[in-house]
Amino acid sequence: xxxxxxxxxxxxxxxxxxxxxxxxxxxxxxxxxxxxxxxxxxxxxxxxxxxxxxxxxxxxxxxxxxxxxxxxxxxxxxxxxxxxxxxxxxxxxxxxxxxxxxxxxxxxxxxxxxxxxxxxxxxxxxxxxxxxxxxxxxxxxxxxxxxxxxxxxxxxxxxxxxxxxxxxxxxxxxxxxxxxxxxxxxxxxxxxxxxxxxxxxxxxxxxxxxxxxxxxxxxxxxxxxxxxxxxxxxxxxxxxxxxxxxxxxxxxxxxxxxxxxxxxxxxxxxxxxxxxxxxxxxxxxxxxxxxxxxxxxxxxxxxxxxxxxxxxxxxxxxxxxxxxxxxxxxxxxxxxxxxxxxxxxxxxxxxxxxxxxxxxxxxxxxxxxxxxxxxxxxxxxxxxxxxxxxxxxxxxxxxxxxxxxxxxxxxxxxxxxxxxxxxxxxxxxxxxxxxxxxxxxxxxxxxxxxxxxxxxxxxxxxxxxxxxxxxxxxxxxxxxxxxxxxxxxxxxxxxxxxxxxxxxxxxxxxxxxxxxxxxxxxxxxxxxxxxxxxxxxxxxxxxxxxxxxxxxxxxxxxxxxxxxxxxxxxxxxxxxxxxxxxxxxxxxxxxxxxxxxxxxxxxxxxxxxxxxxxxxxxxxxxxxxxxxxxxxxxxxxxxxxxxxxxxxxxxxxxxxxxxxxxxxxxxxxxxxxxxxxxxxxxxxxxxxxxxxxxxxxxxxxxxxxxxxxxxxxxxxxxxxxxxxxxxxxxxxxxxxxxxxxxxx
Amino acid sequence: xxxxxxxxxxxxxxxxxxxxxxxxxxxxxxxxxxxxxxxxxxxxxxxxxxxxxxxxxxxxxxxxxxxxxxxxxxxxxxxxxxxxxxxxxxxxxxxxxxxxxxxxxxxxxxxxxxxxxxxxxxxxxxxxxxxxxxxxxxxxxxxxxxxxxxxxxxxxxxxxxxxxxxxxxxxxxxxxxxxxxxxxxxxxxxxxxxxxxxxxxxxxxxxx
Ligand code: FES
Ligand code: FES
Numbered sequence: 001x002x003x004x005x006x007x008x009x010x011x012x013x014x015x016x017x018x019x020x021x022x023x024x025x026x027x028x029x030x031x032x033x034x035x036x037x038x039x040x041x042x043x044x045x046x047x048x049x050x051x052x053x054x055x056x057x058x059x060x061x062x063x064x065x066x067x068x069x070x071x072x073x074x075x076x077x078x079x080x081x082x083x084x085x086x087x088x089x090x091x092x093x094x095x096x097x098x099x100x101x102x103x104x105x106x107x108x109x110x111x112x113x114x115x116x117x118x119x120x121x122x123x124x125x126x127x128x129x130x131x132x133x134x135x136x137x138x139x140x141x142x143x144x145x146x147x148x149x150x151x152x153x154x155x156x157x158x159x160x161x162x163x164x165x166x167x168x169x170x171x172x173x174x175x176x177x178x179x180x181x182x183x184x185x186x187x188x189x190x191x192x193x194x195x196x197x198x199x200x201x202x203x204x205x206x207x208x209x210x211x212x213x214x215x216x217x218x219x220x221x222x223x224x225x226x227x228x229x230x231x232x233x234x235x236x237x238x239x240x241x242x243x244x245x246x247x248x249x250x251x252x253x254x255x256x257x258x259x260x261x262x263x264x265x266x267x268x269x270x271x272x273x274x275x276x277x278x279x280x281x282x283x284x285x286x287x288x289x290x291x292x293x294x295x296x297x298x299x300x301x302x303x304x305x306x307x308x309x310x311x312x313x314x315x316x317x318x319x320x321x322x323x324x325x326x327x328x329x330x331x332x333x334x335x336x337x338x339x340x341x342x343x344x345x346x347x348x349x350x351x352x353x354x355x356x357x358x359x360x361x362x363x364x365x366x367x368x369x370x371x372x373x374x375x376x377x378x379x380x381x382x383x384x385x386x387x388x389x390x391x392x393x394x395x396x397x398x399x400x401x402x403x404x405x406x407x408x409x410x411x412x413x414x415x416x417x418x419x420x421x422x423x424x425x426x427x428x429x430x431x432x433x434x435x436x437x438x439x440x441x442x443x444x445x446x447x448x449x450x451x452x453x454x455x456x457x458x459x460x461x462x463x464x465x466x467x468x469x470x471x472x473x474x475x476x477x478x479x480x481x482x483x484x485x486x487x488x489x490x491x492x493x494x495x496x497x498x499x500x501x502x503x504x505x506x507x508x509x510x511x512x513x514x515x516x517x518x519x520x521x522x523x524x525x526x527x528x529x530x531x532x533x534x535x536x537x538x539x540x541x542x543x544x545x546x547x548x549x550x551x552x553x554x555x556x557x558x559x560x561x562x563x564x565x566x567x568x569x570x571x572x573x574x575x576x577x578x579x580x581x582x583x584x585x586x587x588x589x590x591x592x593x594x595x596x597x598x599x600x601x602x603x604x605x606x607x608x609x610x611x612x613x614x615x616x617x618x619x620x621x622x623x624x625x626x627x628x629x630x631x632x633x634x635x636x637x638x639x640x641x642x643x644x645x646x647x648x649x650x651x652x653x654x655x656x657x658x659x660x661x662x663x664x665x666x667x668x669x670x671x672x673x674x675x676x677x678x679x680x681x682x683x684x685x686x687x688x689x690x691x692x693x694x695x696x697x698x699x700x701x702x703x704x705x706x707x708x709x710x711x712x713x714x715x716x717x718x719x720x721x722x723x724x725x726x727x728x729x730x731x732x733x734x735x736x737x738x739x740x741x742x743x744x
Numbered sequence: 745x746x747x748x749x750x751x752x753x754x755x756x757x758x759x760x761x762x763x764x765x766x767x768x769x770x771x772x773x774x775x776x777x778x779x780x781x782x783x784x785x786x787x788x789x790x791x792x793x794x795x796x797x798x799x800x801x802x803x804x805x806x807x808x809x810x811x812x813x814x815x816x817x818x819x820x821x822x823x824x825x826x827x828x829x830x831x832x833x834x835x836x837x838x839x840x841x842x843x844x845x846x847x848x849x850x851x852x853x854x855x856x857x858x859x860x861x862x863x864x865x866x867x868x869x870x871x872x873x874x875x876x877x878x879x880x881x882x883x884x885x886x887x888x889x890x891x892x893x894x895x896x897x898x899x900x901x902x903x904x905x906x907x908x909x910x911x912x913x914x915x916x917x918x919x920x921x922x923x924x925x926x927x928x929x930x931x932x933x934x935x936x937x938x939x940x941x942x943x944x945x946x947x948x949x950x951x952x
Binding site (some may be wrong): 013014016017018019020021022023024025026027029030032119120121125194195196197198244245246247249276278279475476477478639640643644646647648649650651674675676680681682683684686687688689 | 814816817821824825828829830831832833834835836837838840841843870871872874875880884887888889891893894895896897898899900903918921922923925926927928929930931932933934935936937938939
């Protein structure tokens with residue numbers, strides 16, 4: 001047998017690349033089903049109040065219309081009585097909208113009707129004929145106006161140890177009495193995920209009690225659980241298929257009203273129903289990064305030691321769910337400040353619920369913390385990198401535990417060299433290039449190296465190929481590719497011989513793809529499934545050849561057509577003989593984390609260095625160079641990992657310079673309704689982004705040593721850019737995005 | 745789509761009445777009596793619908809199609825929903841994202857922004873028509889090699905646009921590529937890899 005090349009770490013091309021470049025990859029609105037009907041949602045035009053009537057007559061009479069469903073005529077959804085009491089979603093108090101269950105309007109564009117027709121054009125046309133009357137009530141959509149009503153999240157009230165509870169070490173608000181201190185308020189406006197694929201679902205009742213959903217979701221099992229519960233069905237009767245997901249960045253971590261609508265519609269018309277949201281509806285119905293106000297105070301000694309930090313924040317939630325995120329987490333553990341206070345509050349507004357958006361709260365919090373670090377360094381006349389080094393901590397100051405691994409200093413070095421940090425001048429506005437002012441800035445990011453339990457199966461087929469399955473999803477990072485590499489190395493066979501299937505709720509269980517946890521969790525399951533498969537093959541072969549029975553567990557070698565032993569290549573059992581009886585050999589295993597998480601503080605770290613050019617007269621900001629360095633443990637695939645880092649950095653550019661979903665508070669309605677008004681970075685906005693990994697394994701997280709990449713790719717980018725803008729102009733912008741009007 | 749309580753919709757019964765009259769009148773003039781009877785038997789909408797369709801000949805990826813489509817059907821929806829060529833993606837439906845980019849007589853076009861009936865007699869190439877059998881187009885190869893995507897949803901549009909960008913002579917430098925590709929949004933942010941793929945194809949000198 002040929003020695004196999006090591007796949008882990010190699011820049012392997014994606015296993016699904018061919019499908020993606022030929023248009024053959026199928027997303028949730030692309031399944032051809034017999035009798036498929038089309039659904040279009042009608043949204044409320046008021047922001048708060050009650051529906052007093054809906055006139056659907058004209059819509060019902062329009063050509064091709066199969067049904068117009070509203071709360072007046074919707075079938076009863078059996079699970080609504082118990083919905084919203086889900087202990088597996090601790091961050092959520094209250095519950096999601098029960099669609100078409102009552103006359104209450106909780107936010108603008110809340111779905112009030114779904115029109116189903118035999119073609120998309122007919123459904124869309126008929127949806128415009130639905131007329132509604134309302135009894136309006138006064139609404140609140142502005143967080144700044146509602147800060148006085150901000151409250152402690154219920155999870156923190158119930159559990160003082162909750163990460164959402166007030167935190168204190170040392171003296172409270174000690175920065176106020178510090179000799180050298182800064183204080184500032186920061187605002188991150190509402191930002192919307194806007195994956196390129198519009199949220200879509202195709203719902204098909206294959207029998208009155210059997211439901212199949214082709215859905216855009218980050219968790220096939222979470223979606224199955226939610227809709228099985230909504231319809232009072234055993235989970236086994238609901239199938240969720242998400243083979244390809246066209247991006248999500250968090251917005252498919254929750255079940256939304258449009259999914260309920262498609263399922264209800266399919267029930268009523270008794271045909272499969274497809275529903276794709278419009279780009280406007282992506283603003284209102286599928287979550288967003290919440291508008292967040294923050295205040296951060298910091299004090300330090302003249303030689304650059306932080307003595308105290310107080311970081312407070314008020315984030316937006318809806319009136320019917322309590323959405324929380326870890327906005328203040330990084331502040332508690334990043335720097336060795338003896339006195340530290342955090343206070344997290346929520347304000348409930350008449351807008352649909354937020355949902356975690358890439359780098360979630362940490363990215364929001366890091367904007368304040370890392371901007372303040374820059375501001376303090378400036379006040380102390382210190383290099384910001386040097387200031388961070390003086391406050392570096394080798395143990396977790398929040399939990400008083402060792403880090404599992406921390407190579408942030410190595411990241412600093414890698415990044416500073418690549419951006420040319422030595423070119424940076426302490427005095428803002430020192431470097432110019434014609435009409436452009438040039439500046440350099442840095443920002444640090446961190447995110448928990450989370451790991452959950454996961455299952456995976458592995459099956460050897462008589463032709464020597466291996467099929468692996470797991471219910472996990474791939475919203476873009478290249479999960480199937482990374483898992484194939486792990487399996488190839490563990491089995492000692494070429495990756496081409498392995499097929500890794502995912503995105504189906506019938507496959508072995510795994511958690512939702514979110515919180516940078518997929519490779520940490522599913523990777524070990526794949527590894528262990530492969531080891532278990534090898535052992536099973538050894539056992540099977542042992543019945544035919546005693547050399548196998550006495551061989552060591554991992555001695556078996558998978559050849560092209562036969563099993564042999566590494567220590568004894570003469571011992572051979574052809575797969576055809578080995579699998580004669582069973583047809584194939586399969587195993588399913590579960591991999592669970594141990595208690596390392598209680599002994600160590602486990603985090604991924606990143607640092608981002610930005611070079612910006614600010615036009616002296618127009619205030620236009622161009623990011624001319626970005627360097628992102630990560631301590632993310634073992635890198636499974638250098639190519640896809642670097643791509644993920646670059647993507648996160650592009651997201652950070654959007655956050656720093658352009659993304660802002662604006663509501664006209666008089667009407668409670670978004671005025672940014674499409675991608676012409678809500679700007680996201682395009683090709684011309686994205687510079688060359690250099691990526692470097694420390695690539696040191698963290699074996700406390702799992703046997704592969706991975707820590708996760710997705711979030712740290714974004715966390716810290718926005719402050720790096722804001723700090724570079726300060727270095728270029730001397731202007732400190734604390735309210736994102738940094739648009740030209742804030743600089744001229 | 746919002747329900748506007750204040751506005752009288754211009755698309756209510758008047759359209760229906762108009763259809764009823766026009767379709768029935770046309771039907772009476774042109775078609776045999778069973779249709780007229782059908783119309784009289786309140787099946788007028790179905791008849792009207794048939795008359796609302798316009799004949800259309802298209803060549804898509806080399807295959808000729810003789811179709812009847814509603815004038816309001818966009819080229820994008822025709823491709824995706826009727827011809828089941830779902831490689832062309834819908835990312836906005838307003839000409840703002842480029843996910844729906846196809847070639848019409850060799851030019852890149854946002855298929856969501858044009859009605860299918862505007863393309864009578866024209867040749868459409870979609871992502872499904874770019875490869876020669878199993879042999880990928882050099883731009884497709886380059887996207888795989890440079891990892892010019894993550895989720896893959898913007899990818900067909902990026903590739904169709906990239907091929908046109910090179911053909912148009914707008915791939916002369918990194919800056920020029922970024923400018924001429926800016927109509928194609930990649931929310932996953934694979935931009936630098938996409939630019940690398942385009943430069944590779946351009947510098948490789950293969951025929952695109
Ligand atoms: S779908 Fe056509 S440009 Fe976005
Ligand atoms: S690859 Fe996901 S949007 Fe471009």
